[in-house]
Structure formats: C-alpha cells, structure tokens
Amino acid sequence: MNQFEDTSRTVLHEGKFLRFVNKGGWEYVERNNCEGIVIILAMTDEHKIIFVEQYRPPVESNVIEFPAGLINDSRDLKPLRKKESLLEAAQRELREETGYVAENMRSVFTGPINSGISSDMLVFVRAEGLRKVSCGGGDEWEDIQVHEVDRDHANLWLSRKQEEGCLIGPRIYAGLYFLNKYNR
Numbered sequence: 001m002n003q004f005e006d007t008s009r010t011v012l013h014e015g016k017f018l019r020f021v022n023k024g025g026w027e028y029v030e031r032n033n034c035e036g037i038v039i040i041l042a043m044t045d046e047h048k049i050i051f052v053e054q055y056r057p058p059v060e061s062n063v064i065e066f067p068a069g070l071i072n073d074s075r076d077l078k079p080l081r082k083k084e085s086l087l088e089a090a091q092r093e094l095r096e097e098t099g100y101v102a103e104n105m106r107s108v109f110t111g112p113i114n115s116g117i118s119s120d121m122l123v124f125v126r127a128e129g130l131r132k133v134s135c136g137g138g139d140e141w142e143d144i145q146v147h148e149v150d151r152d153h154a155n156l157w158l159s160r161k162q163e164e165g166c167l168i169g170p171r172i173y174a175g176l177y178f179l180n181k182y183n184r
Helices: 086-098 151-163 171-182
Strands: 009-014 018-023 026-031 037-042 048-056 061-065 068-070 100-112 121-132 145-150
Touching: 037 048, 037 086, 037 100, 037 171, 048 086, 048 151, 048 171, 061 171, 068 086, 086 100, 086 121, 100 171, 121 171, 145 151, 151 171
Parallel strands: 037 121
Antiparallel strands: 009 018, 018 026, 037 068, 048 061, 048 145, 100 121
16 A cells, blocks of 8 residues: 555645645645536537636636536535536536537546646536527626637637637647547
C-alpha cells in the first residue's frame, strides 16, 4: 500500500461549497454541495455549437465554456430532499444557461477535472434535438452570454475571443473532439 491509499481522512476546513481535506498527507478539495459536474456538448441541427461566456472571479476574466453545472445543486431540489440524475442536471443546466432544451441526452465520457487538487468528476453529455424555449442567461447568480457558433468556424471564433481577452476553458477542445467524432 502506498501512503496515499491510507484511509485516514481529515477535514481541514469546510466552507459553504468546498471542503479542504487531507488524506494520507495529500491535500485536496472536494465539493460539499453536489454529486458531480456535467458539461453539455450542444449543437443545433444547423451545426451551430452552443458556447457560453461568463465572468469567473478566480481568474478575473470572461471565460468561454460549454454549458455546464453541478449535479444536485439546485436550490429547488434541496427543500424536497430530491436527487436528480446527471441527465436531469444536464437538461436543467442547458435550459438555465442557454434557453435550449434537448430531445435526447447521453453521457459520452467521464473523468477527473484536476486529479491532483480536486475530487470532482466531469461527465461530458451530448445534447441532441435542440429546441430554443427561452433566452437563457443563467440563474439569479449568473450573467451568461450565449454564443451560437458554426462548427466549421469554431476554432477561428475561439481564437478571436482569446485575442479580445477572453480565456478559453481547455475542456472546450475535448468537447470539440467529441462533437466532431459524433457528427461526421
């Protein structure tokens, strides 16, 4: 057994959303307000990829990302003590952030967000059969701008946004790989 397989776990500090943990001498963070993270890979029938842009305080910049969110973080679910599936969370986040709903959603990949510092697991979900039902923009805590970008021009558009000073979330490129793989 290596030192990191030690089962002793100590919570060093716990905040409203995060917990700072030491396990076997390794310090990391885990979320205490959700059960995972969904990244929604959404593309319209017209091959427009749905991106979101929002200001992220930790990096003090606008960031281009795919619609995403936490599983079981909805304030509407808490009083009911109801759990949501990852696909329910993906549908909720897609509608909340972009104003789209998907006819079909399926998981395409799961993996750690940053295994050296966080216990978070990401689930990439492919959304198909999109239909616009509202303007989106996020919940009362968010100010999200929705971008619909032609798949064939996505890399150029991302480069231009970067030149304008936006940061590009690296998960964008993993998501583009999956969108291109499943939409040939």
